[in-house]
Amino acid sequence: MKDKTVLITGGNAGIGFATAESLAAQGAEIIIASRNETKLKEAVAALQNKTGNKKIKYYVADFSSQKSIRSLAEQIKKDYDKIDVLINNAGGVFPDFKLSEDGLEMTIATNHFAYFLLTNLLLELIKKSDYARIVNVASGSHYRGKIDFKSFTKDQGYFILKAYEQSKLANVLFTFALAEKLKGTQVTVNALHPGFVRTDIGNKDTQWYAKMFWTLASRIAAISLEDGAKTSVYLASSKEVKGVTGKYFNKCKEQEPAALAKDKELQKELWNMSALFCPIA
């Protein structure tokens, strides 16, 4: 990966950090982007120390804000001639219904609209690479997901897991729709489930009982960050997936996604709705 530039959203912690570490160790130039500058600086220093790779840079961006995502894309376009790999990874869970500054429910705004907007804004830069891979970190929760377009802007009986499952189904639908649009180009796009990984995702922005449940469950059953990053790293760097596109992976193997994720009408509807809420032209 020595001549490759990899952009990882949410690379300061969790699966994103472990992904950055592994790809930095393979010699890639790494860009991480998330919302907290202090954490980003600490992560860059830690990544440089652990891997000896000094080509690690950060950008501050809030992925729940379209303004912030647009500004990130502009800065990256100014600073780079090409992006070889984009890993959409930043995400979260939200206990209550809350609207983002763009009037979108926070889970779908952060977990889906950010992937949709950043990818589309950087597509020209990705197309300049002959390597050109987009990796979308989704989740096995997408199997339980349903899309309720009304819930993108209005409270339809909000429930934390229902909102998360919907956003992760949106990741897979978006991946498949984008792969279709990119047919005939060299750009590939795939989605993945990282496994149940011992990160802080269930410990942030949640109620005490959800925190307690997450901490307990992840201590008992979750895999390490290193293992949780393996499928992202595989899709970003393995020769085995050269040219492979529009697929869903688990444990570095292609896996059948939810039937709903393959629904072409729903893919189209989600794309059109996303472009409406999040103009990309």
Ligand SMILES: NC(=O)c1ccc[n+]([C@@H]2O[C@H](COP(=O)([O-])OP(=O)(O)OC[C@H]3O[C@@H](n4cnc5c(N)ncnc54)[C@H](OP(=O)(O)O)[C@@H]3O)[C@@H](O)[C@H]2O)c1
């Ligand atoms: N952990 C699991 O078991 C699991 C299972 C399936 C899928 N996933 C998926 O894996 C991805 C990574 O999750 P994780 O478990 O590694 O969680 P994590 O440890 O909480 O890391 C999430 C990363 O995203 C960043 N982030 C979240 N919201 C953001 C925002 N609005 N703006 C900018 N950055 C933001 C976080 O920054 P801060 O440090 O500032 O919060 C952090 O860097 C997510 O897409 C998640 O849905 C995780």
